[in-house]
Amino acid sequence: MAISQSATDARFARRDLLKYGSALGACGLMGIPLASAAPLSFRFACSAISWGTDIEEAIRACARLGLPGLEPFRNQVVHYLDRPLALKKLMDDAGIRIVTCSNGGGPDFSSTFFDAAVAPKTISDHVKFARDFIKPFGYVEHFKMNMGPRPPDGETSDDQIRLAAESLNSIGEQTIRFGIKLAPHPHVGSLIETEHEARTLLKLTDPRYVWFTADTAHLTLGGMDPLQMIRDYWPRIAEIHYKDAPRHLRGNRVLAVPKSGPEAGGHGWFRNLGGPDSGGVDFPSIQKFLIAQNYQGWVTLDLDASMVAAGSTMEENLKGNIKYLVDVLGVDPKTV
Numbered sequence: 001m002a003i004s005q006s007a008t009d010a011r012f013a014r015r016d017l018l019k020y021g022s023a024l025g026a027c028g029l030m031g032i033p034l035a036s037a038a039p040l041s042f043r044f045a046c047s048a049i050s051w052g053t054d055i056e057e058a059i060r061a062c063a064r065l066g067l068p069g070l071e072p073f074r075n076q077v078v079h080y081l082d083r084p085l086a087l088k089k090l091m092d093d094a095g096i097r098i099v100t101c102s103n104g105g106g107p108d109f110s111s112t113f114f115d116a117a118v119a120p121k122t123i124s125d126h127v128k129f130a131r132d133f134i135k136p137f138g139y140v141e142h143f144k145m146n147m148g149p150r151p152p153d154g155e156t157s158d159d160q161i162r163l164a165a166e167s168l169n170s171i172g173e174q175t176i177r178f179g180i181k182l183a184p185h186p187h188v189g190s191l192i193e194t195e196h197e198a199r200t201l202l203k204l205t206d207p208r209y210v211w212f213t214a215d216t217a218h219l220t221l222g223g224m225d226p227l228q229m230i231r232d233y234w235p236r237i238a239e240i241h242y243k244d245a246p247r248h249l250r251g252n253r254v255l256a257v258p259k260s261g262p263e264a265g266g267h268g269w270f271r272n273l274g275g276p277d278s279g280g281v282d283f284p285s286i287q288k289f290l291i292a293q294n295y296q297g298w299v300t301l302d303l304d305a306s307m308v309a310a311g312s313t314m315e316e317n318l319k320g321n322i323k324y325l326v327d328v329l330g331v332d333p334k335t336v
Contacts, residue, residue: 039332039334039335040291040331040332040335041291041294041295041296042290042295042296042297042298042299042335043068043069043298043299043335044067044068044069044298044299044300044301044322044325044331044335044336045062045067045068045069045070045071045097045099045298045299045300045301046062046065046067046069046070046071046300046301046302046303046318047070047071047072047241047300047301047302047303047304048062048070048071048072048073048076049072049073049076049302049303049304049305050303050304050305050308050314051076051314052076053075053076053078053079055072055076055077055079055080055087056090058070058072058076059090059091059094059096060094061314061315061318062094062096063094063095063096064315065315065318065319065322066333066336067096067301067318067322067336068095068096068097069096069097069098069099069298069300070091070096070097070098070099071098071099071100071101071102071144071298071300071302072098072101072102073101073102073103073104073105074101074102074103074104074105074106074109074129074133075104075105075106076105077101077106077133078106078107080133081106081132081133082132084132084133084134084136084137085136088136088137088138097139098137098140099140099144099239099298099300100134100140100142100143100144100183100239100298101129101133101134101140101143102144102145102146102185103126103129103143103145103146104146108125109125109129110122110125111125111145111146111147111148111149112148112149113147113148113160113163113164113167113168113191114148114149114150114151114156114160114163114164114191115163116163119163119166119167122148122167123167123170123171126143126145126171126175126182127171127174127175129143130143130171130175130178130180130182131175131178134180135178135179135180140180141179141180141181141238141297142180142181142182142183142211142213142238142239142297143175143180143181143182143183144183144185144213144238144239145182145183145184145185145213146184146185146187146190147164147184147185147186147187147190147191147192148190148191149190149191150189150190150191150193151191154259154260156191156192156193156197158200160191161191161192161197161200161201161204162204164191164192164201165201165204165205165210168182168184168201168205168209168210169205169206169209169210171209172205172206172208172209172210172211173206173208173209176208176209181211181238182209182210182211183210183211183212183213183238183239184201184210184212184213185213185215185218185241186198186201186215186218186219186222186224187215187218187265187266188218188221188222188255188256188257188264188265188266188269189257189264189265189266190265193218193222193255194222194223194224194255195222195223195224195229195253198219198222198224198229202233202236207235207236210236211236211237211238212233212236212237212238213238213239213240213241214226214229214230214233214237214239214240214241215240215241215243215302216240216241216242216243216244216245216281216283216286217241217243217244217245217266217269217270217271217280217281217302218241218266220245220249220252220256220280220281221245221249221252221255221256221257221266221269222255222256223252223253223254223255223256224253225251225253226281226282226286227282227285227286227289230286230289231289234293237295237297238297239297239298239299239300240286240290240295240297240298240299240300241299241300241301241302242273242281242283242299242300242301242302242321243270243271243272243273243281243301243302243303243307244270244271244272244273244275244278244279244280244281244283245269245270245271245278245280245281246269246271246277246278246279246280247277247278247279247280248280249280250279250280250281250282252280256269257269267304267306268306270303270304270306270307271307272303272307272317272320272321272324273301273320273321273324273325273328274320274321274323274324274327274328275307275320283328283329284328284329287329287331301318301321301322303317303318303321322336
């Protein structure tokens with residue numbers, strides 16, 4: 001017999017209550033001042049990127065960490081593309097929700113947005129993925145998507161941004177019909193990486209159909225103030241990614257990473273929350289703003305393998321980031 005959504009929601013509520021009690025005890029042992037923590041209107045998740053195609057282990061790790069949400073990429077769920085409800089059952093059984101699923105990778109899928117010749121396939125592939133894989137989960141509210149590669153010469157023109165905006169408007173107009181907000185993600189090394197490119201894309205897209213995923217590290221590396229971008233486009237924010245950047249980049253207003261090569265996508269430039277040389281992002285101010293706005297969405301700890309110290313694991317790495325949430329940001333343990 002199929003499990004109703006209300007029954008599933010009740011199971012999540014029971015899980016949260018049990019986890020809250022154990023988390024309180026653990027935090028008491030660590031000496032964390034519980035009086036400073038308050039329940040939040042938003043929830044925390046982690047990215048599945050560092051587990052590669054082993055999405056099942058990512059789910060188990062997320063459950064062990066006590067995080068209520070997991071965010072995979074398309075290439076990590078290739079074995080479930082034609083059976084999303086099988087993945088949903090694994091996640092339901094673990095007490096985990098899928099936050100969204102990014103468009104990255106996997107077979108027969110176009111993520112090129114600057115080429116008019118492939119725009120029809122890019123549009124149809126994204127709509128199909130949102131409809132056939134994301135929608136069946138029944139509760140996912142947005143489709144976080146990367147913007148694909150930059151042109152061969154490494155420079156994105158305003159005309160190419162205009163073409164990308166037309167494709168996004170088309171995709172978003174279709175996905176919103178079945179309740180999913182399209183939320184592009186400015187990302188260094190991708191078509192949209194700088195402040196001019198991000199603001200131009202948001203200006204040219206229809207706010208009825210296109211929202212925004214704000215990644216604190218990528219915005220900083222791209223020369224943007226993450227808090228200012230979140231404030232300026234608040235009505236269109238669908239999701240927040242928390243990861244830090246080098247301390248000397250606080251207030252950075254230029255592209256900080258190389259335009260080509262292995263570091264163009266930010267790898268080697270990301271920092272853990274509270275880790276060595278962190279502090280490029282003003283997380284206390286961002287957290288305060290989200291609380292003041294009664295943010296209702298997800299905050300994903302979007303960490304990758306380049307952020308894991310030699311001899312450690314991503315699971316251990318995430319524990320340190322979660323500790324920062326509790327110790328520094330005053331997050332109530334039951335929200336993580």
